[in-house]
Amino acid sequence: MAWLQLVILSPFILAIFIPFLYKYVRQIHTGWFVLILPVLLFSYLIQFLPVVSNGETVQHTVEWIPSLNINFTAYVDGLGLLFALLITGIGSLVVLYSIYYLSKEKEALNSFYVYLLMFMGAMLGVVLSDNLIVLYVFWELTSLASFLLIAYWYQREKSRYGAQKSMLITVFGGFAMFAGIILLYLMTGTYSIREIIAQVGTISTHELFLPAMLLILLGAFTKSAQFPFHIWLPDAMEAPTPVSAYLHSATMVKAGIYLVARLSPIFAGQAEWFWLVAGFGIVTLFWGSFSAVKQTDLKSILAFSTVSQLGLIMCLLGLGSAAVHFGYSKENAIYTTATLAAIFHLINHATFKGALFMVVGIVDHETGTRDIRKLGGLMSLMPITFTLAIIGTFSMAGLPPFNGFLSKELFFTGVLNASQLDIFNMQTWGMIFPVLAWAASVFTFIYSMVLVFKTFTGKYQPEKLDKKPHEAPIGMLIPPIILASLVVIFGIFPNLLSYTLIEPAMASILPSLLAPEQQFYVNIYHWHGWTTELFMTMGVIAVGTILYFTLTRWSGIYNKFPKRLALNHFYDHGLISMERVANKITRFHMTGFMRDYLVYIFAFLIVLLGGGLFTLNAFSFGQGQVAPIGVYEVILALVMVCAAVAVPFAESRLTAILLVGVVGFSVALFFVIFRAPDLALTQLIVETVSTALFLLCFYHLPKLRKEISRVPFKATNFLISLGVGVVMMLIAFSAIDNRLFVPISEYFLEASYKEAGGRNVVNVILVDFRGFDTMLEILVLGIAALAVFSMIKLRLARREDFENQ
């Protein structure tokens, strides 16, 4: 096993030891032990930077299920490394933060860190796997870990609701993605992403190509909370804040983004891919930022903001895929700008959103509430937190000199370029991208300002707060300080990232554009002249400021939105009505009446056997050899039929029993006529004993009443029994005419005396040739006898129990 595999598996290994550390080293917060691992992993992974920025990749394979082409292949390229660094880097900071956030005495730290490590390992597995099945395994593990972490405070009902909702939605998408992976395998015969990309030319016209694309996108959209699957993310905010910061802003929700970026070399260049990814992205961007403004809970604002920023990145990935059409040279680099912007914003979002979640966690921790209506005036009480919040929100709103400004400018460049495209019907529909993007940016500006100014400025309302607020402990402040410094550093020196991380990641997303030894040209700078983008940003700030100050006047429009059309309403009612319909269907056919079930069974028998005879043309009549009919048989048959038909009409139990006896004894007589002496003997005895048994047993049962039921009821019964009778009769007819080969009876007749020394062939068969049947038949009789015995005896035993009670 290579080091790379160990990197992925190490969190799982450490997770095994966490409960022991928690139990036996009580005086030290368990988080300190956990903290070592992500820091080590981060420093190990950072060694790959020079390798990857030279355009090289690293790959190690460990065989897992070679017979099914499933191997544990770890693969490091620009994109994988970028994500792995985010996961371990932010993971370290979140663990450090959680040490101060979660109390050693009150919380179940062992389960928290086990889930968190499980998540970290699964996420590393997702981004570093080359094999799609392995990727899927880790993908589902992230869903599971997220489920466990959201429901960390499982005593709260809302936590359980949020966990269930996220589980249902992400697992639904994950399952669709699994189907998509299998379709890809059917087309290419391999699960390796490398090898699939090598076959792109041959599969893009395959009929399964489009279904595979749709299913995989469904997986990516549910995981990355794209419209309309974003509804699970706001409810996932019931998780502890470190979890929200880590999973629901920086890493897990980017798994879908990762998947889209990773599979871009396969699907990019298709109009469907361009429109689905970019279209869903831009709608999510707008809807998320629009909905964020009406929230009053700080974490809900951040949740919708995450939804909207994820939409932004998704949209850019979609727009960037158009570059495959145009090829690449340094002069037409504008087509790849969107991809560049996506990667850059991905990094920026992870930094500022992580910091903001931690800031909100601090506010919650120090004041006891996250409701902006209760907060205000914390600026002088929590100056460091306030500074961090300013940096984070201004970056989120896209203001200079922070990194959000740069990626927002690049985003505008991307959408403006896209509206100029002359492919995929963009001439007619292209304008919606810049318009929606601009509107969404205005709302982003508004909620960013709400977030920081409603919390930290305005009137201080100590009477509404549970605790007396003060500045947070230094340990809790270090992680957001690091993230905020990164926001500033990347803002001022963006080109630190350009050829170390961004360019290699772009090369993994758009590999087909580069000739060998060629690189994408990446240069991000603050001042790029009086361009349209800059005017758009000015417009955002101007309109945003006006709307922020008039917020109370126009926020009424949110109440105008009909509740019945809300997506959560659809989800909740969908679940309820699904249960109700399932219940209804079950109640409808599972009536509890034995007779109904028998009707189903008999009807099925008639339809299947009768239909089978009919469709297979198996029915035949009167062509086979038949024996002549004698007069005795006719008389006997008449007697038997008359007796049988009279049974249902019998009105006393004695008559019924006698009639059944007549049928049984006629059967015995038939055996005589058909030359079966042993059968006749047995039948006579058994019939006698049965009749006696009936008489004995029915003596204790109530009198046979006349069937009092409605006529249609009887008519259906009659029809069904008629059907059964006819079908069985037809089968008997067909059996006469379809004798396929000679019976083996000649052998029994010949060997009976020679080999077994008996002249009664039937008896020799019973005890000699096929003695095994007889043994088990004796067993059946024995069991029946024991069962009868215990049925009668056990009753007495229970009676006594009752009396004793």
Place this chain on the structure above:
Amino acid sequence: MEILMSVVIGILFMVATYLILTKSLLRIVIGTGIISHAVHLLILTMAGVKTGSPPLLGEEAALYTDPLPQALILTAIVISFGVTGFFCVLAYRAYKELGTDDMDQLRGNEHE
């Protein structure tokens, strides 16, 4: 001959099915008895009822009837007898415990 037997078997099946679909536990027990008669006759008929001596080698006849279906039916008779016996006791016990022999009242889901 086989044609006649097939018709008889069909009628026996019909009567038995009708009895099994009724509400009274008694009739259902009787129905199962009749259905086993029908099955036994069906096995015999399907093997062919060509005339010949009983399968006793002492007869020294030229032609014997087929012994194998007879052995099968013998096994089946004994097993269905065992089951009928158990069924009777079960019906008896059910009536004693629950006080009814009406299948509609013997639904077990009152406490759901």
